[in-house]
Amino acid sequence: MFRNSSCKYSLTFKRIKIINHFFVSIILFLSYVVTWAFAGTRTLVRLGIAYLLKKRYIIEFFYGDYCHTCGEFSxxxxxxxxxxxxxxxxxxxxxxxxxxxxxxxxxxxxxxxxxxxxxxxxxxxxxxxxxxxxxxxxxxxxxxxxxxxxxxxxxxxxxxxxFIPIYKSSEIKDPLRQSMRISDSFEKYLTAINRISKSGCLVTNKALANELLLSVYGVISRFFKRNSVVMKQYVEIDKTKRPTVYTLTNKGVEAISLIQYFKDYFNSI
Ligand SMILES: [Zn+2]
Structure with a gap:
């Protein structure tokens, strides 16, 4: 009797163990699928953004911001x-x-x-x-x-x-190349300029240094000088004024709203 009940207990225990293993495997499998799906989605989103940015850069480099043959579509x-x-x-x-x-x-x-x-x-x-x-x-x-x-x-x-075909030019830059090392700083500077402007203050080197917690102003002008090819599309620098004043261009305002959009998107998944 005792043996039988021990055997039954052992069998039940084995079944529970198998079921547990099964559920654990399912959960692990699902977590892999979900992680893979999100990673895949992020990669697709990243590739999609890079595709559009490269397309826009090349078109505007050669033709400006309208279709050069009809002048109708921007x-x-x-x-x-x-x-x-x-x-x-x-x-x-x-x-x-x-x-x-x-x-x-x-x-x-x-x-x-x-x-x-x-x-x-x-x-x-x-x-x-x-x-x-x-x-x-x-x-x-x-x-x-x-x-x-x-x-x-x-x-x-x-x-x-x-119709004018595109041509070889040494003037074409690679704004998305990682070697430009501006991805994090790009966002930091644009966000800081946007925040200071919205508070109604002038965006000067001093104001930016305060916002970015930098003790030396020179870092800011050096950053804009080093990345002038990219940054001039997003930030207008007025050096005729004393002190120098920074304002976001239309593209800069658009970039800020896109950054916010994607931040909200990834925070919600
Ligand atoms: Zn056209």
Whole structure:
């Protein structure tokens, strides 16, 4: 009796142990999946942001902030509508999207320039107009109105005449390169400027030093000098005034709101 009950107890104990092991394994597995999923999401978000920043930098470097062939769409509002237009679409061996995942802006441009015929960025409308050549022989069947055919052809010629391929340039910088070592400081300085401005005070070296708890003012001007290529897009430095005054550019204000957005996003998951 005692033996049987001991055996039963032992069996029950084994079952509980197996069930426990099972639940522990499930929990471990789920925690791996959740960790992997979040890590994957973060990587995708990071790659997505890097893709858009590189795209915007290269477009604005060559053409300014509007589609250079129609002048209608801005990079600020319609960045996703911009495409790299390969002159010989059927001979392309790379795409901007793939290159942007692993390469810096200067490396991307170097490779795109070497594509047969080269290419350049336009909005999706102009991209479609440029590659309308496949349909030109069908225009008579698409449009009954002869004037419409004439307008379509004129529009295509206008876009082709204005189209300028990108070219090699030593002026292209790599704002996202880690060697620029500004990622943390970038956020710190922009946030400090934003906070001081919102308090209604002038953003001077002294005010920044107080905000950033720095004992020496010189660190601030040296930081802006060392990172001038990137920082001048986000901060306007007025040296005509005494003392020097810093203000956020529109891009700087936009960057601050994006930083806040992503901070809130990651804090909520
Ligand atoms: Zn356009």
């Amino acid at each position: 990079t600020r509002k319609y960045l996703n509508a911009f495409h790299f237009n390969h002159v010989y679409e059927d001979k392309k061996t790379v795409t901007f999207t793939k290159l942007s995942k692993y390469l810096t802006c200067s490396e991307i441009v170097q490779i795109l320039v070497e594509q047969e015929g080269g290419g350049g960025f336009t909005c999706a409308n102009c991209n479609g107009v440029i590659h309308y050549d496949k349909h030109i022989h069908l225009l008579d069947q698409i449009y009954e109105d002869k004037n419409m055919i004439k307008r379509v052809l004129e529009d295509r010629n206008r876009v082709l005449q204005k």
